[in-house]
Amino acid sequence: MIDKTVASLHEAVSVVRDGDCVLISGFGESGNPTELVHALIDHGARDLTVVNNNAGNGNVGLAALLESGNVARIVCSFPRSTASHVFDEMYKAGRLELEVVPQGTLAERIRAAGAGIGGFYSRTTIGTPLAEGKQRRVYNGEEFVLEDPLHADVALIKAELADRWGNLTYRLAARNFGPIMCTAATTTIVQARKIVPLGDIPPEAVVTPGIFVDRVVEVPNPVSEREMIENGVHYLGGRKP
Amino acid sequence: MIDKTVASLHEAVSVVRDGDCVLISGFGESGNPTELVHALIDHGARDLTVVNNNAGNGNVGLAALLESGNVARIVCSFPRSTASHVFDEMYKAGRLELEVVPQGTLAERIRAAGAGIGGFYSRTTIGTPLAEGKQRRVYNGEEFVLEDPLHADVALIKAELADRWGNLTYRLAARNFGPIMCTAATTTIVQARKIVPLGDIPPEAVVTPGIFVDRVVEVPNPVSEREMIENGVHYLGGRKP
Amino acid sequence: MTDKLTRRQVAWRLAQDIQDGMYVNLGIGMPELVANYIPGDREIVFHSENGILGMGPEPRDNEADYDLINAGKKPVTMLPGGSFFHHADSFGMVRGGHIDICVLGAFQVSSAGDLANWSTGGGGVPAVGGAMDLAVGARRVFVMTDHNTKTGEAKLVRECSYPLTGLGVVSTVYTDLAVVDVTDRGLTVREKVDGLSFDELQSRTDAELLGRETCGVLNSPEVG
Amino acid sequence: MTDKLTRRQVAWRLAQDIQDGMYVNLGIGMPELVANYIPGDREIVFHSENGILGMGPEPRDNEADYDLINAGKKPVTMLPGGSFFHHADSFGMVRGGHIDICVLGAFQVSSAGDLANWSTGGGGVPAVGGAMDLAVGARRVFVMTDHNTKTGEAKLVRECSYPLTGLGVVSTVYTDLAVVDVTDRGLTVREKVDGLSFDELQSRTDAELLGRETCGVLNSPEVG
Numbered sequence: 011m012i013d014k015t016v017a018s019l020h021e022a023v024s025v026v027r028d029g030d031c032v033l034i035s036g037f038g039e040s041g042n043p044t045e046l047v048h049a050l051i052d053h054g055a056r057d058l059t060v061v062n063n064n065a066g067n068g069n070v071g072l073a074a075l076l077e078s079g080n081v082a083r084i085v086c087s088f089p090r091s092t093a094s095h096v097f098d099e100m101y102k103a104g105r106l107e108l109e110v111v112p113q114g115t116l117a118e119r120i121r122a123a124g125a126g127i128g129g130f131y132s133r134t135t136i137g138t139p140l141a142e143g144k145q146r147r148v149y150n151g152e153e154f155v156l157e158d159p160l161h162a163d164v165a166l167i168k169a170e171l172a173d174r175w176g177n178l179t180y181r182l183a184a185r186n187f188g189p190i191m192c193t194a195a196t197t198t199i200v201q202a203r204k205i206v207p208l209g210d211i212p213p214e215a216v217v218t219p220g221i222f223v224d225r226v227v228e229v230p231n232p233v234s235e236r237e238m239i240e241n242g243v244h245y246l247g248g249r250k251p
Numbered sequence: 252m253i254d255k256t257v258a259s260l261h262e263a264v265s266v267v268r269d270g271d272c273v274l275i276s277g278f279g280e281s282g283n284p285t286e287l288v289h290a291l292i293d294h295g296a297r298d299l300t301v302v303n304n305n306a307g308n309g310n311v312g313l314a315a316l317l318e319s320g321n322v323a324r325i326v327c328s329f330p331r332s333t334a335s336h337v338f339d340e341m342y343k344a345g346r347l348e349l350e351v352v353p354q355g356t357l358a359e360r361i362r363a364a365g366a367g368i369g370g371f372y373s374r375t376t377i378g379t380p381l382a383e384g385k386q387r388r389v390y391n392g393e394e395f396v397l398e399d400p401l402h403a404d405v406a407l408i409k410a411e412l413a414d415r416w417g418n419l420t421y422r423l424a425a426r427n428f429g430p431i432m433c434t435a436a437t438t439t440i441v442q443a444r445k446i447v448p449l450g451d452i453p454p455e456a457v458v459t460p461g462i463f464v465d466r467v468v469e470v471p472n473p474v475s476e477r478e479m480i481e482n483g484v485h486y487l488g489g490r491k492p
Numbered sequence: 493m494t495d496k497l498t499r500r501q502v503a504w505r506l507a508q509d510i511q512d513g514m515y516v517n518l519g520i521g522m523p524e525l526v527a528n529y530i531p532g533d534r535e536i537v538f539h540s541e542n543g544i545l546g547m548g549p550e551p552r553d554n555e556a557d558y559d560l561i562n563a564g565k566k567p568v569t570m571l572p573g574g575s576f577f578h579h580a581d582s583f584g585m586v587r588g589g590h591i592d593i594c595v596l597g598a599f600q601v602s603s604a605g606d607l608a609n610w611s612t613g614g615g616g617v618p619a620v621g622g623a624m625d626l627a628v629g630a631r632r633v634f635v636m637t638d639h640n641t642k643t644g645e646a647k648l649v650r651e652c653s654y655p656l657t658g659l660g661v662v663s664t665v666y667t668d669l670a671v672v673d674v675t676d677r678g679l680t681v682r683e684k685v686d687g688l689s690f691d692e693l694q695s696r697t698d699a700e701l702l703g704r705e706t707c708g709v710l711n712s713p714e715v716g
Numbered sequence: 717m718t719d720k721l722t723r724r725q726v727a728w729r730l731a732q733d734i735q736d737g738m739y740v741n742l743g744i745g746m747p748e749l750v751a752n753y754i755p756g757d758r759e760i761v762f763h764s765e766n767g768i769l770g771m772g773p774e775p776r777d778n779e780a781d782y783d784l785i786n787a788g789k790k791p792v793t794m795l796p797g798g799s800f801f802h803h804a805d806s807f808g809m810v811r812g813g814h815i816d817i818c819v820l821g822a823f824q825v826s827s828a829g830d831l832a833n834w835s836t837g838g839g840g841v842p843a844v845g846g847a848m849d850l851a852v853g854a855r856r857v858f859v860m861t862d863h864n865t866k867t868g869e870a871k872l873v874r875e876c877s878y879p880l881t882g883l884g885v886v887s888t889v890y891t892d893l894a895v896v897d898v899t900d901r902g903l904t905v906r907e908k909v910d911g912l913s914f915d916e917l918q919s920r921t922d923a924e925l926l927g928r929e930t931c932g933v934l935n936s937p938e939v940g
Contacts, residue, residue: 011736011737011759012736012737012759012761037542037561037565037579038542038558038561038565039558039559039561039565040542040558040559040560040561041559063579087619087620087621087622088619088620088621089617089618089619090617090619094617097617098617101617102617108617108618110618110619110620111620112620112621112622112623112624112625113541113579113583113620113621113622113625114541114579114582114583114586114587114622114624114625114629115583115624115625116579117578117579117580117582117583118366118368118580118583118584118587120580121580121808122371123812124808124812124814125359125804125805125807125808125811125812126373126374126808126810126811126812126813126853127359127371127372127373127811128371128372128373128374128388128390128391128393128395129371129372129388129390129395130363130368130369130370130371130372131368131369131370131371132367132368132369132587133367133369133587133628133629134587134624134625134628134629135624136628136658136659137606137656137658137659137660138624138655138656138657138658138659139655139656140620140624147369147370149369149370149399149400150369152369154369154370158390159390173797174797175761175770175797177797177799179455180455180576181559182454182455182557182559182560182576183540183542183543183544183559183560183561183576184559185543185576185577185578186542186543186578186579187578187579188578189578189580190578190579190580193808193812193814207796208796208797209796209797213423213770213794213798213799213800214420214421214423214456214458214800215455215456216799216800216801217455217578219769219799219801219809220761220769220797220799221739221761221763221769221809221814221815222809222814234558236558252512252513252535253512253513253535253537278766278767278785278789278803279766279782279785279789280782280783280785280789281766281782281783281784281785282783304803328843328844328845328846329843329844329845330841330842330843331841331843338841339841342841343841349841349842351842351843351844352844353844353845353846353847353848353849354765354803354807354844354845354846354849355765355803355806355807355810355811355846355848355849355853356807356848356849357803358802358803358804358806358807359804359807359808359811361804362584362804364588365584365588365590366580366583366584366587366588367584367586367587367588367589367629368587373811374811374852374853375811375848375849375852375853376848377852377882377883378830378880378882378883378884379848379879379880379881379882379883380879380880381844381848414573415573416537416546416573418573418575421800422783423781423783423784423800424764424766424767424768424783424784424785424800425783426767426800426801426802427766427767427802427803428802428803429802430802430804431802431803431804434584434588434590449572449573450572450573454546454570454574454575454576455576457575457576457577458802460545460575460577460585461537461545461573461575462515462537462539462545462585462590462591463585463590475782477782
């Protein structure tokens, strides 16, 4: 029998190892797997590469993961924000390697990894400093640059509904990076607001088929990073339970 | 106001011109826009390139379009079937040019065209005659071949529900090539079983966003090619109304 | 000193050039104002690159849902006919040429339509977001900007000195002084504010301006 | 003459090697038989490349729905937990290495695991379908085939003479005479039918066979 549900956040992230590349879903406040990220801090794997559209806010979630010192490198499209002080300080202090990738290229590189594509050509970055050193192709009179797939060891994903096969739906625009990140990691770990019986999600409504998912943990009332930041929460990490 | 609905099949396909490349959705019996294909025969545009997974069955739909003599070239993955006699005879007589593309490569080339990708690398065909002449890339120790996007002038698509913005859903596995073909054509023409009021399709349930769709015609009771073939129907084409 | 347009007036003027039925992406910040001034008889579908088509107006305060935000991470609403999709599909729309108009801000626009809007090239944290994708992907890129920087420097320049976002991508620039089209011959003034001479406009501009004989008056009503 | 297995017995034997929880694609034709012989305590998710995960058994005649067909274009049913997706996503699953096992037929399999199953190289209409995608994409390719052609020619060969479907892609071959693993050293017999000597099996095989000392008995019950 297939049962991808696990009982605890701790168990869910226990597979993460030192040196892993970790995809983290979310855009702004929507779709961040904050509980999984906090569990990863507690788990303590070090020397991580993390991939997210941004670089964290306040001192919670991804920002807290950076602050834990367990991240060596971050790949993102837009690390700056009004509350990205953790990233800003670490980057300026040279304690964090940064790879800036245009948002669409980032998404397509993740999708390519999941779909067995060994590179693709995009017009994005042509004429810009970010195209330097990239292989070119002219097709149909237009110039393109070669981009590599972005494979990961682990993906941490926030979803709305899940079932024991790992089928997922997402809430509103919280879908963002979730479906593609699920496909691109060796182990995909999901926190879902609700785990429903198999068959409750109609086959037409499944957004991420369970084939891309390895572990699902139910987090019925996920925290709001925005509210935590407003309330001055500083996640320092707990101990392994 | 946006209203992509058109009143007749004839009006829907009137945009097709001689020499166009036409994507036709469907796989086996599911998802074939048979009424649109018949309207295209009546419309009479010549020297077409058609793209479909297969090459038609019996003397209806795509097979009838081939038989009309209006197709110069077909791109597909599997032209052979027990009822592909129209294709078989024309191909053997040298009256039809054939490009055989592996099914996954065909799908990905269509998707690439819609997504602004100027080529991608795939391991599919490595070591086979279909890789001959293709540019290579070694990535991560594995060999890949370069595949081009497959752009089209027109796509003929069968959907289940549509609204006036062109948002679409598909029925069961009839989804197959529909969503990607909608993205890859200059003009996407859809026959939907039912046109519903705007807002009836929940935003999470939209499979093809209307941005990819240009014309929608309602065909409430689409024919079954299988039943037509069983009944010996031979579509010879009518006149323009 | 000639009256410049307010930012809201620039947004109003730009909005008049968005035709009924278009798919439009509004960049973060000043471009977001454009949504307020679409003529009432036009139905526009707004795209947000995080995965939304059919965005409606801001929600009332107590109805904000932070799973429904735009690219600027502000709460929005959905219109009937809207849809959600993932990031790869969303940027497929962008790169694939399905977005009719993208409105972006700019540090500099060159005579050839080159756009620089993501970095002033100094130190600091590099951050690009979706600007480069939108710049190459949208069928037309409208730039909305002050004509000059706060310190008086020209933003319409012969060559961009800042790192580029995209090469030859800009169609039209809407400033507080003029509407300027990027044409094969260079920057052509379509409209300028009343009372501003062509020479004065040129003096505020580094790039050579064309259209001295043909340009009209840039009218924009008082808008709130 | 030793008793060969029936096709159903080969399907049964292969089915025993599919582990609980695996994602499996069954090729068109003979491989489809495998679904009937999965041990009852194993939950397998069947993939069909036209865009289905979670296929169930054939429908009863009056319940066939031709919008719900498998890659062989035959009506199927859906199990709870199934899902639909488009062709690019479906082959993304395939190429991306998400399918645990694909079962294919073959004209020839070489000592190196090369597979030829789409063309005998003569005239006729070329047709490839999804075989090349499945061959390179599935984590393991199981081949299900008669050991010899109807005219007695070997299908396990030193080098394929027919055009290849994939290079070094086959993991294991299940024939009516033997189960043969493709290993770094070559084709290694894991099991052969009772009463068939290793020499007899080798004489029916073009490729050199290994495993003379270690191979076991290929048992498959009478199955209907």
